[in-house]
Structures are given as structure tokens and as C-alpha cells.
Amino acid sequence: MDAQAAGGVSETRPSVAISTEQLTKRFGNQTALDGLTLEIPVGEVFGFLGPNGAGKSTTLRLLLGLLAPTSGSARIMGADVRDVREVHRHTAYVPGDVRLWPKLSGGECLELFANLRGGVDVDYQAALVEQFRLDTTKRARAYSRGNRQKVALVAAFAARADVLLLDEPTSGLDPLMEQEFRACVAEATARGQTVFLSSHILGEVEQICSRVGILRGGRLVEVATIQRLRAMHSTEIELDVDGPIPDLRSVAGVERVVAIPSGVRITLNGPPGPVLQAVADLAITGIRAQEESLEHIFLTYYGDDARGVRSTDVDG
């Protein structure tokens, strides 16, 4: 399918969908975003994580030109975000808290947004309404938060925009609708659309994002693929052993060795090959391996100390 035809009239398609250069936003003397430099290639699903108040929504609103940067710059599909008319032909947005005109029905909201955009993929929109089981005849005032979110999601996906900016888009959806959402994101990326997703739901991030950035206190503290994030962290291996165990502490990648009643617990940071070779000749009766959970990895970033392990003040 040709994403370019649906997305707009860009003559030469850039390879970078979103780029920011030292993007900074201060509100009074409070720095909401501090020197964000980021590049997201076309077609990527980028997960944007961070604790509440880290600056995720501020970033999205800067990218949309709803806020003016204090310093730095940002480009979407090659155009400066200050050029709203050009940039917004390429973007669609789902805010974290969708607000609609209470008197308009869901269908009327969709109609309005479609008209303001100058046309959407009508068939796809109808399919999306089915897919998300949205009752478009109800007025917005009668919608729950999840239903308002569905209206914005349908409008955003039906726009077939090159870049989808989604601010915690599933926080009000039920698990079934979350699944539909993931299917829509998959379809969008298959069409070559780029997705910038701020989220708290780690399972969702793990499933659909190819890369994640972690924001903390307005600063970007990490950008990596999920695999690399995992690799940067440790794995625990427990071995049940009959007989004596040699000293494994000097083996490459081993961080810690603790004796347990049935054998030994090895904390490993790096590939498991060397340590497996070192224990190959032992009488091993059982083996259990546990990767540090993704949740635990993120919590290390969310806590008071960027790389520490304190992580008590994280919202669930």
C-alpha cells in the first residue's frame, strides 16, 4: 500500500519523521523539558516513557506547535514545527485527556474533525468505528473517558497521517480495545506511518515499540531498543547441583554468586556462554533462569536516582 499517496503531497519523502535539537521548554522558572535531542526514522514505533510530570505531554505539544519552545527546534517530516500548516498535514494527535464539545455526538465530532482536516479515509473510518465498537450517535457528554478516547483514536487513524502522535492513548481503554489499538498501530506501520507513543503500559510498549526513550525530570536519560535495554541488565540463573561447586566469580559476565541450599544463584550481566561452559561438567539437576523484568528495568529509570534502584514513587 502506498503510504505517501495517503499521507499527503510530500515530493521527496524524508527518511527522518521526527527530529528535535536541544528542544527546551520552561514555564516560568520551572524547566519542563531540558535539551531534548532525538531522531526518529520514518516507519518506527517509538515509545516515550517516564514518570508523571517528566515532560512527555510537553514534548508532544511542542511537536504540535501548541506550545512554543523556549529554545531549540523540532522538525516533523522535514518541516519546522513552527510551520503549522505544513507540519499538520503530516500529523494526527490523540491527547491524553480527550475533551469534546458536550453537545456534539461522537459522529458529529468525527465529521467536524474530518472537515477541519479537509478529508479522511471515510471507509477506513467506518471500519474503525466498527472495530472500536463506538456508538457514534451518543453525545459526547454521555461518553466515558474511554469512549472519548476512541473518538480521537478513530479520527487519528482515519486521517492516515504520516506521523501519529499519541499521548497515553490506551489509558482509558479496556483490554479488548487495547488489542484493537495494537492492531491499528501494526497496520499503520505496515503502511509506513510513524508512531510516537507516550505510554505507561509496559506490556504495550514491549509489544509494539521498536525503540524507547526514557524521560526523567525533563531530560532524556536513555534511548534504546527493548532488546538492548534488556541486555544492559542482569539475568539470574539458579543451578541445582549435586556435589561441590567451583569458584565462578572470575568467569566473564558474572556479577555475583550466592550459595543457595540446592546449589548456586548466579547474577549474570552479559551473554551466558562462558558461565555455561564453566559449569558444563557439574552434576546439574535443575536450572532456572530469570531475566530481570522489564518493569524492574524501567523502575530503575523512574526512581529518584536515574540509575539507582529506588523506585517507590512510581504511579501504577
Place this chain on the structure above:
Amino acid sequence: MSTADRGVVRLVAREVRTGAIVLVVAVPAMFWAVLASAAAVDLVGAAGLGTLAANPAVRALYGQPFDLSTRGGFAVWRSGEVLAAISALWGMLTATRILRAEEDAGRYDLLLAGPVIRRRVVGLHLMVLGIVAVLLGIAASTTFVAQSQAVVGSVLVGVGLGLVTVTFVAVGALVAQLFAPRRRAAGVGGLVLGAAFIVRVLADGSEGARWLRWLTPFGWFEELRAFTGDHLVALVPLVLTPVALLVVTVAFERHRDIGAGLVGDDDVQLECSHLLGGVGPFAWWERRGGVLGWGLGLGGYGLVIGAITVAFTDFLASDPAFRRLAAQFGYEELASAGGFVGSMDAFIAVVLALFVVSSVHVLWDDENDGRLDLVFAGPIGRVRWLSAQTGVTAVAAIALATVTGVATWIGLVLGGGSLSFVDTVLAALNTLSVVTLFFGLAVFVHGVHPQRGVAVAGGAVLASYVISFLGPALDAPGWVLDLSAFRHLAIVPAEPVSWVSTLAMVAAGAAFATGGAVAYARRDLR
């Protein structure tokens, strides 16, 4: 009172604080200014009173003059009804705001989730407004006493003013139970208030239907006859009505869901409105109900003014003493039909200015509620959105002025007047120059500091009006009078249109609007 109760009270007090302070200071200050100015006016003796009281137009505008030989009696007659209406409007709007808008926004749920039951929450809200009304009454009474007026009369003015305010607080509380969202509740409340005022005007303006006065709180306030007989019987309806309204409010409150009114329309809407096709039609969709309401009010005002023109001007033409009195209150031209219509149209300018301010406020309302994020995430520029919204507002303002002019002319014809159709409509359209000035100011404030949009632009309108209304009576120096934009309106059709000031005000408005648009395009969206 429990800790939770005190928490609710403190919250409500914070919500209404600013408006309450302005009301409690400004209304007594107006009384004070009229009392002070009355010292300079030749007070009307018994003979003059007869002619004044016999004139239906005078009675319709200000109420029945019972006895104007004291400054207190004069001040209550001259400004009591208007100030009572302003206080009532504040009470009604504030009640719908704290009871309905808070609920619309979902914040009420948080309160109700606490240990205080619903009826008590409503009661505590109304209690705070009741306290404001009491303070208002005390401040008004103190003003009269401080100006050495009779104590009984002074107390009656304060009690009456407070009770009229409480009555319309109760009206606001009741419509907040009946209708959702806030705009609809406030609209119905406004109709009730307008009708109550009109009934008083009709009762006083007619010869045979003065008993109608007993049907409206403004009539009861008049019947208190402070300083001129101190008619305590009028206190009975003034006390019973709010009590009855509050009982009904509490009864209704139990029978409805939070977030909905008792009178609800369907949550299902099958057909799409055809006004969603673009920014212009949508701007109209957002305003059509409001424009209709303002149109009804202005049309009614025009009709009344037109209908009483002949009676009023005949009366002034025959009595030089009252002509002098009118001149001291800034109405030098009242003795001719053109002068009367032109002078009364200055009030249309005030109303239209408030209309454009409220219409610009819709922009902030949408932004503040987060609805514009979705709009501006699409390929719609802010200047385009602003142009459509202000364009529709401008067209509506012109239409409203025209409607008022036509209604005035119809009233004139009914009342036997002879002013031409063109002159009458031109008189109404002439007000648009000053409206443009305030329109520009509203757009400017929306561009640079939107949170204060209504306060600054609306405040400028009211301050301008107060200067034009009280300045001459207080012998204010010329430069103070010149500060009021309304003083720069020529009294069309008695005077020719003043093109210099018209162009100056339109140019200033356009400059303000341009600056506002530039700032709006650059500033952070909330």
C-alpha cells in the same frame, strides 16, 4: 460544622471570592456616588413629584417615585432597580457556576465522594452565597447611614437588596437542578431574571396593571419604599420566595443524577448537524443559542424604549426643571425623540460590548477545556480559527444592532412616535463603533493573557459605562469623562454621526485585534 463542612465552605469561598468582593464594594459605591450626586441636584418637591409620578415612561425606566424629598429616597428610586438587577444577575450566574459548571467538569464527584452528603454540599454552597448577600446588604445599609440617611430606610434598602440577591441565587440553584450544562442553565436563569425585570417595567409603565408589581422580586424591592413610607409588607414575599425556591431545589436535587439535569434532552443524536462543514459554520454552531438569547433581550429593550419615547419626551419638553435634572445625569438631549432614542441606545452599546466579550470568551472556554488541542493538531492555523470565530461574532453583532433598531422603530410606531425607520436603525448601528473598540480589546487580551480575558475586557466595558453614567452627576473633570468610550458616541439621530470618533474607535479596535491575533498565533496554548 465538621471539618469536612469547613473544607467545602472554604473551597466555595475561594471559587466566588473575587466576584463577591467586587460586588460588595461596587454596588454600595454606586449608591454612594448617587447619594453624593443627589446633594448637588435640586431635589424634587411635592409639586414636581406629582408630574414625575404621573409619567408612565419615567416609572417604566426607574420605578415609581414615591417621595424624592430625601437624598435616600432619590438614590433608591434613581439607581435601586438597576443595582438590584446587577446583584441578582451576579447571584444567579454564580449559583449556576458553582452548582452546575463544577458538576459539568466532574469536580463535584470528588466532593461528593467525601463524607459530606449531597444535600449538605448544595446547602453549604448556597450558604456561602447567602453570606455574600448579607455582606452586600450590610455594606449598602452602611453607605446610606454614613450619608446620614434615616436608619430604618437604610436598613430596608440593605435587607431588600440582600433578599433580591438571595432570591436569584435560589433561582440559579433551581435551574442548576433542572438543566445541564451550565450554559443552558444560565440561559434559562437569565430569561427568568429578564422576565422579572420586564414585568416590573410593564407594571410601572401601565396605568391599570400596577398590581403586576407584586409578581416580581424587583417589584417587591420597589414596594419596600425605603425612606418613603417603609412598607414592611413587601418583606413577606421577599422572604417566602427564596425559601420556597430552596425547598423545591432540595426536593429536585434528590431526584436527579449527578451530571444531568431533571429536564434533559436525549443523549442520543442520530443526525449530523449541517454546521460542521468548516471553521466558519462551526463558529456559528457554537454561538447560535447565545445570539438568539441576546437578540431576544435587545429586541425587548428596543420595543420598550420605542414605546415609551413619546410619553417621556413630551413630559421633559413640558418641564424645564426635569430637563436640568436629566442633564445632570448625562442626558442632555432627552427632550426630543431622536435624543431620547440616541441616549437610550448608549445602553445597547454596553450590551453589545458585553456580547462580543462573551463571544470571544468562547475561544478561551474551548481552549481551557482542552478541546482546541484536537483542532490545532490538524492543519488549521490559529489565525484562521480566530478569524472565523471573530468574523461570526462581528456579523452577529451587526445583526443584533439591526434587530434592536428595528424593534425600537416598531415600538415607536406602537407608541405613536414619528422618528423615521432609517434614523432609528442608524441610531442602533452607530453604537457599533464603540463595540468594535471593546471587541478589539477582547481579542487583544485573549492573545496576550487569555485567563484574564473576561475580567479585563468586561471590566473595561463596565468601568466605561459607570463613568459615563455617574461622571456628569459627580461633576467629574473632562478628562475623566473622556476615558469612557461611551462618551465618544454621538447621540444619533439627534446629532450627526461623529465620523472622527467613529473612525478612531474602529481603528483602535482593529489595531488591538491585530496585535491580539499576532500574539495568539505565537503564545502557548493552555
